[in-house]
Amino acid sequence: MAPLAFRSLRSAALLAVLSWPCMAAAQELRIGMKAAIDSADPHLLFTPSRNVQLHVWEPLVVQDAQVKPTPGLAHSWRPVDATTWEFKLREDARFHDGSPLTAEDVVFSIRRAQTIEGVRTYRAYIRDIASVESAGPHTVLIRTSVPSPLLPNNLSTFGIASARAAQGATGEDFNGGRAAIGTGPYRWGRWTPGQDVTLERNEDYRAGPQPWSRVSFRFLGNDSARVAALLSGDVDVVDAVPAGLYDRVRNSGGKTHLEAATSLFALNLTLDSRARSNFVTGPDGKPMAENPLARREVRQAMSHAINRTATAERAMEGGAVPAGQYMPPGFLGHVPDVQPASYDPALSRRLLVQAGYPQGFGLTLHCLNDRFYGDSKTCQAMGQMFTAIGIRTTVEALPSSIFFRRALTGANGQPEFSASMSIFGSAAGLPDNAFTSLVQTFDPARGRGTSNLGRFSNPQLDALIDKAAATFDPAERQAVLEQATRIVFEQDLATIPVFYLKGAWGLRQGLTMEPRGDQYTLATGIRPAQ
Structure with a gap:
């Protein structure tokens, strides 16, 4: 006869398995992936x-x-x-x-x-x-x-x-599976390029087997089709639900529900810091001898011209959260008292006068039109806000393949745009990656400033970024990053943050998940509701 303690543990384990909700019906998890x-x-x-x-x-x-x-x-x-x-x-x-x-x-x-x-x-x-x-x-x-x-x-x-x-x-x-040998909770199963991937549960996983015996990822690039697959029951979970379809998921008669959370992907406005700029014109429509975007007062004027709340709620239809720095609350490197700039068009116009541009100037704003839901609408809204303070703005929204080529090396191997908007998020979840890539002085040999599209440069900021990268003590490192954050967003406006994208998922009723800041959809974080 087994010892009493062992029998009690065995009984408890059996009870836990038997009490898992819908265990028999929830063996396969079907995920619709954009x-x-x-x-x-x-x-x-x-x-x-x-x-x-x-x-x-x-x-x-x-x-x-x-x-x-x-x-x-x-x-x-x-x-x-x-x-x-x-x-x-x-x-x-x-x-x-x-x-x-x-x-x-x-x-x-x-x-x-x-x-x-x-x-x-x-x-x-x-x-x-x-x-x-x-x-x-x-x-x-x-x-x-x-x-x-x-x-x-x-x-x-x-x-x-x-x-x-x-x-x-x-x-x-x-791809075929012969070398696809890992240690994770799932084994590589079958991949049909462009269609789907199937993973099989690792029954011998050290932490115990997952509740899902099989996980399938179906690739459904069309947003409406992906949500329709969830509503019809063809899939159990969908990722990247655009804000315009939130209500379809919420108002499904109890069949589905929505999970949304702020992600670490931030939309930033980059302004050219060089002496002359390609897409800036004077009141007469001719190129200007100097670049007004290099002046701090002009950058401040443009930041205060942005109604971030309206942009997040209207242009993005609730799919974004106003941003005042690279990292959102709750993430490494966030500085709580560095807030989004106030929306104040009157202040913007006064700043333009102080900068020596009482009549404003002309500008072309370049943006993406295929990167995230609402990108073109956001670009148009921003153009209207800048025009309202006297910076007469033309908007040009481009596909990613064209935008990034021109933004990085479009004009004689140099960044082409005067003003551009793009998304950045660190795969490692670190503010350092944003600082090093977006605002550190361009130095390809050292891997610095690789996405510094405005060629901004501040030696003091460079030194702080390098110091943070070499500091082991977390508190000391955070203090250095706070100094860098204040220089970028309060002193120089090296880039202008607009909003953080939300990550959103649709799930069938009976499932729960923990939304992730990196917007990943991990089966290990999805469970039958208790």
Whole structure:
């Protein structure tokens, strides 16, 4: 006879399984996903692919719903010295083929992520790594070329692959499943490019099997068709619900419900800081000898001309939240008292007079028309607001493929636009990525200012960004980032934040989920309602 304690535990476990709501009917979770994946390779960077891959390949460090680092395959980590990190691995992690996770798998995966060929890779996130080595079966030492206190955050971006399965593997080996061996709660099943992906439950997962025996991701790019699939019961969950369809999900007669939350993806207005600018004209319609956008008072005028609340509620139909800095509340690096600029057109006009432009000037505003719901409407609304204060604005909304080419290298290898709006969000959930990419002085050799479309430059700000990147103490680092935040948004207006996009999901009744700031749709965060 089994001991009483064991029988009690066994009975409790059985009761827990039997009491899980709708367990028998909820074995498969069907997710309608806006974007199709393009690879199963965990070391190639493409956001939709990563959304699916995180079920199969786990990173050393996992991001929570606010994209903050938590233990993953590494249960702990510590800086040994200014340029050395030690990561301790879980000893109970197993790959899907039953082999144990070892330090050699981590060494292999980091080296592969550093050297893999492709247009989109994770190399920028791990560029500081000089060497990686095993210091025992479950200990990894990573040495960096410079102090890198954010290395754990950056190592949350890609998954750890089996060295045995992935050594020498091709893209087809991953896509077809032969090399698709991870440690995650799901196994790679079947992928039909452009249509769907099916994942199978890992019955031997260390934390116990998930409630879903199978998870399927159907790629439904059309927003209305995706929501219609949810309402008809063809799928259980849909991602990227646009604000214009919120009510269809909410008012379904109790069949579905909506989950929405602020994401870390922020829309920013970038203004040209160079001496002359391509799309600025005087009252006579001719090019101007100097660039008014380089003046602080003009930037302030444009910021106060933006009615962020109306833009978020009307142009975006409730699908956005006004922004005053790169990181929203609740995320790393947010500075609570740095608020969105007030909407004050009268102040804007006074600032233009102070700047020496009482008659205003002409401007072309370039925006995206295929990046997010409401992008073109937002662009038109912004153009009208600038025109209302005397900056006569023409709007040109472009598809992504054209916008980014011209924005980055459109005119003789230089950014072409005078004023442009685009979305930025850090895959690592770090304000540093926004500072380094968007406002640090352009320096391609060092990987600085790669998306600094206005060629803004402030040596004091550069020094603070570099100091934050080398500071290990979290409180001290936050203090440095606060100084940088105040320079960017209160002193110089290096870029002008407009709003944070909301992430929104539709779910059938009987399901719950925790919305994520990175807008990922993870089956591990979706559960039958209790």
